[in-house]
Amino acid sequence: MKSLIWKSKTDKTIELVQKPYPKILEARDAIVRVTMSSICTSDLHIKNGFVPNAQEGVTLGHEFVGEVVEIGSGITNLKVGDRVSANCETFCGECYFCKEGFINNCQNGGWKLGCSIDGCQAEYVRVPYADTGLTKIPENLSYKNALFVGDILASGYFGAELCEVSPEDTVAVIGSGPVGLCAMISAKIMGAKTVIGIDIDSLRLKVAKEQSLADYIFNPLECDIEEEIKTLTFGRGADKVIEAAGGENTFEMSWKIARPNGIIGVVAMYEKNQTLPLPQMYGKNLIFKTGGVDGVHSAKLLNLISEGKINTDFLITHTYTLDKIEEGYKLFENKPEFCLKIAVDSGS
Numbered sequence: 014m015k016s017l018i019w020k021s022k023t024d025k026t027i028e029l030v031q032k033p034y035p036k037i038l039e040a041r042d043a044i045v046r047v048t049m050s051s052i053c054t055s056d057l058h059i060k061n062g063f064v065p066n067a068q069e070g071v072t073l074g075h076e077f078v079g080e081v082v083e084i085g086s087g088i089t090n091l092k093v094g095d096r097v098s099a100n101c102e103t104f105c106g107e108c109y110f111c112k113e114g115f116i117n118n119c120q121n122g123g124w125k126l127g128c129s130i131d132g133c134q135a136e137y138v139r140v141p142y143a144d145t146g147l148t149k150i151p152e153n154l155s156y157k158n159a160l161f162v163g164d165i166l167a168s169g170y171f172g173a174e175l176c177e178v179s180p181e182d183t184v185a186v187i188g189s190g191p192v193g194l195c196a197m198i199s200a201k202i203m204g205a206k207t208v209i210g211i212d213i214d215s216l217r218l219k220v221a222k223e224q225s226l227a228d229y230i231f232n233p234l235e236c237d238i239e240e241e242i243k244t245l246t247f248g249r250g251a252d253k254v255i256e257a258a259g260g261e262n263t264f265e266m267s268w269k270i271a272r273p274n275g276i277i278g279v280v281a282m283y284e285k286n287q288t289l290p291l292p293q294m295y296g297k298n299l300i301f302k303t304g305g306v307d308g309v310h311s312a313k314l315l316n317l318i319s320e321g322k323i324n325t326d327f328l329i330t331h332t333y334t335l336d337k338i339e340e341g342y343k344l345f346e347n348k349p350e351f352c353l354k355i356a357v358d359s360g361s
Contacts, residue, residue, distance in 0.1 A: 040087030043143030074134030167308035169195025175278030188258030
């Protein structure tokens with residue numbers, strides 16, 4: 014079958030190759046025919062050698078939907094033919110961390126599709142712990158409607174959840190890329206009174222405004238972002254800040270625009286260490302929360318999409334076939350034109 018692999022840490026290249034079809038290895042495995050997948054920024058982090066546990070030769074990709082074609086003997090909640098959305102994490106559902114909802118730290122799973130085991134940028138993929146990691150797609154939704162549930166929508170929701178967003182909150186979201194936009198969606202779902210979108214890309218900010226995800230948008234290259242947010246919040250600062258950009262100065266921005274006793278949720282991935290300047294922050298009494306997404310709300314998010322309360326279709330700005338996926342990577346990495354998310358359509 015066709016699979017896009019990461020070749021090695023030394024040459025930082027990818028290649029579409031032929032690989033054997035995956036097989037059931039454990040009782041809780043499922044084999045899924047991939048109908049649609051996406052290219053994610055973390056795929057680029059792997060390609061460029063920034064993910065230490067990535068395995069050379071691995072099939073890339075972790076965000077996908079598809080059809081179940083085979084199940085292991087231990088699977089009771091899925092059947093062949095089910096349309097499913099996949100979680101980007103594999104988790105057992107039984108260990109201490111899973112029972113606490115911290116599936117990113119599962120003691121028995123923890124395999125990362127497209128990183129330490131073969132992922133979804135292929136015709137078929139083996140999903141370990143499929144009974145916890147795959148969720149049936151409601152009948153009224155297309156594969157496209159459900160594509161982002163297991164990763165970027167889950168990540169945006171996680172950021173809002175970390176911040177404990179509640180009614181009357183003013184929530185500032187740093188980064189208006191796919192995860193940041195999903196964080197805005199999630200903050201609105203949780204009842205935030207005001208959502209502020211921040212980015213240095215005016216086209217991304219335009220999307221946030223046109224999709225009614227942000228009440229206010231600011232480009233810090235064009236204004237004093239601290240002063241703008243103070244003006245909106247009677248001099249206090251944002252109640253909650255979601256850092257979804259991972260830029261050179263965005264971590265610093267997050268604590269500067271937060272009000273005293275505010276919460277900062279960091280869901281961005283950084284390529285460099287960040288500094289926590291405690292002397293400067295002393296007395297602000299901030300709470301920082303950060304980590305890899307605990308994507309435990311797939312069924313809830315699918316229901317919200319099914320009910321028309323969430324729509325992420327607008328995030329797809331480009332679509333490629335699997336045969337052309339290498340072209341898609343070039344566009345996504347170099348962005349010669351406006352691009353939010355690329356869907357890889359393997360056929361329905």
